[in-house]
Amino acid sequence: xxxxxxxxxxxxxxxxxxxxxxxxxxxxxxxxxxxxxxxxxxxxxxxxxxxxxxxxxxxxxxxxxxxxxxxxxxxxxxxxxxxxxxxxxxxxxxxxxxxxxxxxxxxxxxxxxxxxxxxxxxxxxxxxxxxxxxxxxxxxxxxxxxxxxxxxxxxxxxxxxxxxxxxxxxxxxxxxxxxxxxxxxxxxxxxxxxxxxxxxxxxxxxxxxxxxxxxxxxxxxxxxxxxxxxxxxxxxxxxxxxxxxxxxxxxxxxxxxxxxxxxxxxxxxxxxxxxxxxxxxxxxxxxxxxxxxxxxxxxxxxxxxxxxxxxxxxxxxxxxxxxxxxxxxxxxxxxxxxxxxxxxxxxxxxxxxxxxxxxxxxxxxxxxxxxxxxxxxxxxxxxxxxxxxxxxxxxxxxxxxxxxxxxxxxxxxxxxxxxxxxxxxxxxxxxxxxxxxxxxxxxxxxxxxxx
Numbered sequence: 001x002x003x004x005x006x007x008x009x010x011x012x013x014x015x016x017x018x019x020x021x022x023x024x025x026x027x028x029x030x031x032x033x034x035x036x037x038x039x040x041x042x043x044x045x046x047x048x049x050x051x052x053x054x055x056x057x058x059x060x061x062x063x064x065x066x067x068x069x070x071x072x073x074x075x076x077x078x079x080x081x082x083x084x085x086x087x088x089x090x091x092x093x094x095x096x097x098x099x100x101x102x103x104x105x106x107x108x109x110x111x112x113x114x115x116x117x118x119x120x121x122x123x124x125x126x127x128x129x130x131x132x133x134x135x136x137x138x139x140x141x142x143x144x145x146x147x148x149x150x151x152x153x154x155x156x157x158x159x160x161x162x163x164x165x166x167x168x169x170x171x172x173x174x175x176x177x178x179x180x181x182x183x184x185x186x187x188x189x190x191x192x193x194x195x196x197x198x199x200x201x202x203x204x205x206x207x208x209x210x211x212x213x214x215x216x217x218x219x220x221x222x223x224x225x226x227x228x229x230x231x232x233x234x235x236x237x238x239x240x241x242x243x244x245x246x247x248x249x250x251x252x253x254x255x256x257x258x259x260x261x262x263x264x265x266x267x268x269x270x271x272x273x274x275x276x277x278x279x280x281x282x283x284x285x286x287x288x289x290x291x292x293x294x295x296x297x298x299x300x301x302x303x304x305x306x307x308x309x310x311x312x313x314x315x316x317x318x319x320x321x322x323x324x325x326x327x328x329x330x331x332x333x334x335x336x337x338x339x340x341x342x343x344x345x346x347x348x349x350x351x352x353x354x355x356x357x358x359x360x361x362x363x364x365x366x367x368x369x370x371x372x373x374x375x376x377x378x379x380x381x382x383x384x385x386x387x388x389x390x391x392x393x394x395x396x397x398x399x400x401x402x403x404x405x406x407x408x409x410x411x412x413x414x415x416x417x418x419x420x421x422x423x424x425x426x427x428x429x430x431x432x433x434x435x436x437x438x439x440x441x442x443x444x445x446x447x448x449x450x451x
Contacts, residue, residue: 001025001363004061004092006052006082007073008035010328010348011097011122013043015070015355020044022442027061030073053081055089063090068359072097072351080114087115093362095355099123099238118358122347125354127242129345130324131250134231134297136214137322138223140342141206143374145385145435146414151214152182152374152383152435157203161221169195175220178213180421181205182411182437183381188334190377192407192439208411208435210419228252228296228322234281234311235301236260236267239326239347243299248273257281257290282307284314297322305329312341333378349375360444368392368446371433381439383411386446388432394446400424403451407439410449 001024005012008030016026026045029052030036036049050057052071063069069086071079076098083094095118103110107119132142139153157163163171168181172195175181183206184191184199191197199205207217231247233240236258244254248271255275258264268276279286281302292298298321300308308325309332315323324343327336336344357373372385388395394402399410399422412435413420413428420426428434428446436449443449 001067001359002062002065003027003068003070003359004029004058004063004066004086006030006069006071006079007097008032008039008047009072009074010330011072011351011355012070013039014348014352015072016045017043018352018356019359027066029057029061053078053085055085058082058086058089063092066090066092068093068095068362070095070355076100076103080110080116083116084114093117093358095120095358097122097351101238101241117362118355120351120354122351123238124242125350126326126345126347127239127246129350130239130243130299131246133324133343133345134228134247134252134299134322135250136218137226137228137297138218140204141376143376143383145372145383145412146419146433149210149414149417149419150208150385150412150435151211152206152208152411152437153214154185154204154206155218155221155223157199157205158201161201161223163199163205163221164201166199167195168193168197168199171199175207175217176213177423178419178421179207179209179217180409180411182208182383182409183376185377190380190439192381192409192437206437208437209421213419226296230291230295231255231297231299232287232290232292232295232321233257233299233301234287234308235303236263236276237301237303240299240301241267241270243301244271244274255290255295257286282311287311287315288318292319292321295319295321297324300325302326305332309336309339309341313339316340330378363444368394370444379441381437382441382443384436384438384443386434386436388428388430388434388446391430392447393450394428395430396427398424399426399428402449404449405438405440405451408449409437411435411437 004027006029019026028047071082079096083096094116104121141154143152185204230253233256236256247254257277257279259280264278298315300311312323312325327344360370368388371387374383414433
């Protein structure tokens, strides 16, 4: 595949590196000299300094022979225009990052009339991920497959869970056949476990199950699973706006603290069922006065990562609320874990995942292709949902008889809405969607799980 990426910010460079790692040809375009100069020297990609919405620049990049154009500049209009021009001179797939809520409401129209294959709104996607975290407050990570029918969540194991020393096989008998322990994080290492793997106190276990069985799992191991009712949000960003609308739909009460009067008034007009507070969310007295001690969840959505970390650390000392923060710098990931701030969302990484998910799917549009893709544990593990469309060695064969690659696990099967946590005697049929957890990165087809 040959991909042209317009915009060399975090998203553009993340997608470029992932494509290069999968042996694809990449061309990067940015008009900023500083952005071009900041591209890592070891990134094996062609770099052009120029305007991505220029026909001459696109032709220099080889748009006529490109398979995909990905426009992720800071301007929605430039991104849309790049895709429109690319479609006029090429048959490539086009992807645009678009942030304005106006375009979110008109996404279908834009895709149909401007021939844009994929429109991604990072703020909306981030708000949706945070809302999932708030639905399962005992988990630091919640991702979904099979149109929200399958959940991938985690739980921290301590003495009260009484799983210390148990093998996965023994633990599975306790937690139920409808839940699969599909990954274990221990002391910074990640394991894709088999039945003989022994759990220890301090482990973080990751399970695949339906929503109902996930809730039952938390209760079975002694975690509350209680629903979030009162959410305090620091910062009135676009993410906060989207998130509050989702929370209201979930029946939760949302309070937003915003320092800018004009933005606070805008939010008050748009979110009539939420409480908007004009104040400084970085001030400890403001947080305490606005109910931090009584909040079920505290979400920090300030512009600066450092502010989000410091506010969350203060909240951790004062409150038992579920803490969720937005982060831009992925380098902080390990530090956050050491500080006990596990629930962080990274909009740029999420956007890159959506783009890679789409590109892997179009590469194999006639085979057993990718439906959903998540990079996890700093990119060390992928959780992928495949659609079983064609006859292959994995179809109608007992799972126990398949020769899977190392560190690869078939986690769940969605068969026309029925969620199956598979055992050795189960089979994959045409029409199923299949969730695979693997440390073998770059799988494009369901058949790739085989040795």
